[in-house]
Amino acid sequence: MAVTWYPIINKELCAGCGTCVDFCPHGVYEMGDDGYPVVVAPEECVEFCRGCAKICPSGAIAYFGDVEQVPA
Ligand code: SF4
Numbered sequence: 001m002a003v004t005w006y007p008i009i010n011k012e013l014c015a016g017c018g019t020c021v022d023f024c025p026h027g028v029y030e031m032g033d034d035g036y037p038v039v040v041a042p043e044e045c046v047e048f049c050r051g052c053a054k055i056c057p058s059g060a061i062a063y064f065g066d067v068e069q070v071p072a
């Protein structure tokens with residue numbers, strides 16, 4: 001199955017708090033050596049979930065495949 005939806009971290013906004021890594025119940029993230037989350041299992045991300053974006057205190061998470069975020 002094609003991966004059509006997964007999170008993208010904006011490192012310029014991310015504070016490296018790790019909340020998204022701890023939160024995601026599907027193991028999509030791991031904390032990287034550089035202190036930023038890494039999307040290690042994009043195929044596990046649940047389409048339209050948006051859970052991690054809602055709990056990110058920095059507004060640093062967007063989604064590949066999110067039509068609502070495509071500029072008009
Ligand atoms: S959108 Fe949901 S399933 Fe996907 S990475 Fe975030 S919390 Fe995990």
Ligand code: SF4
Pocket residue numbers: 009013014015016017018019020021037055056057058059060061
């Ligand atoms: S919750 Fe937001 S600020 Fe914290 S590590 Fe994840 S993307 Fe970065």
